[in-house]
Amino acid sequence: MFLSSPSRLAISLFATLILATAGPTVAFAEESKPEIDPTADSRMQAMSKYLGELKGFSVDVDHTIEIQPEEGEKQSRSDKRHVVIERPNRLAVTVADGGESEGTVICDGKQLFAYWPSGQRYLLGDAPETFNETLQEEAALLLGAGRTVVQYATGDWYKQATASATKIALLEPEQVDGVACDRIVVSQQRTKIILWIEQGDHPLPRKMEATLQIETPDAESKLPKQLVSYANWELEPAITDETFAIDVPEDAEQVESLRDEEPSDEGPHPLLGAEAPDCELKLLDGGGQKLADLKDKKVAVIDFWALWCGPCIAALPTVDQVATKFADRDVAFFAVNLGDGADEIREFLEKEKLKLPIALDPESKLGELFQAGSIPMTIIVDKQGVVQVVNIGYGDGLEQKLCDEIEAVLAGKQLAQDALQAARDAQRGGKPIPNGPEAVTSKDAIEDQVAFNLRTSVEAYKKVGSRDDAWDDAAIEFLTEASRHFASAKGHKSQVELIAMAEPLAEQGCDDPLVKYCHGAMLQDGQPDAASQARALELVEQAYHGLVERGYPASRSFAAAERIHRTLKNDASQAAKAEEYLALSEKHALESALQDDLATNDGRTLYSHLNGFAESLPLERRQQFCEAAKAHEEKSPYVVNMLVGEYHLDAAWKSRGTNFASDVTEEGWKGFGEQMDLARDAFEKAWKAAPKRPEAPTAMVRVAMGHSPSPEREMRMWFDRAVEAQLDYRTPYSHLIYGLLPRWHGSHDRMYQFGVECMETNRYDTDVPYEFCEAVWRIMRDNQNPLGSRYAQRPGLYEAVRKICQGYINQGEERKRRLVENGVARIRLLEPAMGGGETPA
Incomplete structure (x- = not known):
């Protein structure tokens, strides 16, 4: 091919x-x-x-x-x-x-x-x-x-x-x-x-x-x-x-x-599995051969070639040898030449000592009839007149391959059916989604985040904290539970429960800054009344200065400064103070990047926090922040390049604008391409630094979607790398589904088949099967879908949704079951008339 x-x-x-x-x-x-x-x-x-x-x-x-x-x-x-x-x-x-x-x-x-x-x-x-x-x-x-x-x-x-x-x-x-x-x-x-x-x-x-x-x-x-x-x-x-x-x-x-x-973008040849066109071959040595006359008598092997085509010239002697092997079998060979003169062909055959029957196609009419858009192309037609094989191109092992295919067709095997099914399977593209027990999931990611939180809180408290026998044990227990809470670990304590643990510590006079910060954060996030909010801000401000003075990890100082800035930034009377803490947030963010340890997954937590902060900055200030971060690239290649890449990715889309491609200005396209190239460079560096983290390949799915010479294939390649790093990291699924929209690089059928692929992982301990519902939801909402909400009546769709719901119910995970039921509700809202479809379990 x-x-x-x-x-x-x-x-x-x-x-x-x-x-x-x-x-x-x-x-x-x-x-x-x-x-x-x-x-x-x-x-x-x-x-x-x-x-x-x-x-x-x-x-x-x-x-x-x-x-x-x-x-x-x-x-x-x-x-x-x-x-x-x-x-x-x-x-x-x-x-x-x-x-x-x-x-x-x-x-x-x-x-x-x-x-x-x-x-x-x-x-x-x-x-x-x-x-x-x-x-x-x-x-x-x-x-x-x-x-x-x-x-x-x-x-x-x-x-x-x-x-x-x-x-x-x-x-x-x-x-x-x-x-x-x-x-x-x-x-x-x-x-x-x-x-x-x-x-x-x-x-x-x-x-x-x-x-x-x-x-x-x-x-x-x-x-x-x-x-x-x-x-x-x-x-x-x-x-x-x-x-x-x-x-x-x-x-x-x-x-x-x-x-x-490489998977073909074009799918199987249109003639594969179809009846061969009715035609008559004009032979070089005179006379003709109607394909219809071979029906029920012989298998036909037809090779399309030309003298100007190097691979054709390389392949033709092999086809000639195969023809000799099957000379006494029910097989008819024809090499159809496209466009060359008869004298030139005879001279070539004599020079190469080839005896293969030659058919002439001086105006390429047969080539058009058989859709020989790429040559050499060899087709095998069975005795019933059905095209069972279409081979395009030339490669090693051609002789054995062709012999095996002819023998199979002579034996009555339906090679076309197998090839078409294989093409449908290959249409998914890429590697199978890794659904084995060894696959990394969000459970592993949460454990990594808890470990990071414990190292930067409990372990840090033991080294630099304000310790006292009166509150030590209670402070360590409180920080341990706060670490689990911030990571959303299973069974973690609520904000109310954590406040109840922190209040006695405050009454005992515990002045450790990290304990104060966690106490203030729980109040701010869990108690919306004005008094609690004021107390929360006071605690976090006290905590910030103590965290810096005692030498807690920079990520803790950053969290406190950034929380104060976030609290004050919308209060005009506090503008100067908000700006002060914004500058401090930037300072500690850059220091935090240096905490990454490529031997662990600490960088994932750091990147998540730092990029959320960076994205909140005005674009020009964000650019300055990223430029400053580049000074730390050697010591923190993953976090720094992720921050830089995300900036360039957003800058690319800002340059392009949200218009249709036909309405984007030349200057917009130029800026888009330049920024995308910079984003690609940064994300690839990040991925090479930490290939077992999913964020960089996830971002590359977006880059490939917007700026790649081979977008669909490259999107799938980076998607594969992302889910290999974490099976149920949901963002790459969302990016790939969006990139497979017809307006981008796919089709509604590609989206649906990808959803089926997700469902067939059967990993109901994760969100992966639910991506089927997300794909369907996207298709139904797409304005290029002529069926609109009636797409929900696609045969087999609701059976698939029922299977997914039941799979989650069997897991006994209430959160997952509700998640899927929400997806089913989406589909029902779009299609009031279900056509008799039964409500999924």
């Missing part, structure tokens, strides 16, 4: 150019003679020969595709690459500054390396001996704009570029960046290419323009136009081994194939 985004996107952008320069898209009838200007032809041959013989060179390539919609402004996308070539097989193709695509391909002469940053995957294998062989490797899919340069280096470019030309003409010369150039136009049936070739002894390509040709004259301006410039040529430069050094990123995963690892 071809790669999906970003690689699929890059291929779609460069497809026209690559096809135009690598060979014919559609050939013409044999009697059609091309018009060739000898001067133009000579210059093209000279360029091809010159570049094919240079020992080495380097060049910067800028490839831009421009699209003019019927309405709105022109849109463009640019791919910029720096390419270094050295014979016989060394190359380095890297992304240059300002490019919008990605991918690195390096061959050091011994190994071929291709890295895909978004997928954090790479290929590493033996180096091909020639550049032609490199172009046939899967790694070549990541060459982007650099592909044309590698084609030039093969020495075969002229033959490939002119194979299906109908006209080669010389235009008026022009200058490109001050360099005098011959201008040559190469016309094909559907493509026109204009080349600017440097005049003189160095016939270098300086510019290329490719456009599609169609019959409707007023539509040409709306078709994509591709512009390529070649600059900063260096001929036989001083190249060292460092130029081709392979540097494998630490966090990247080596894979056998990017194709196999």
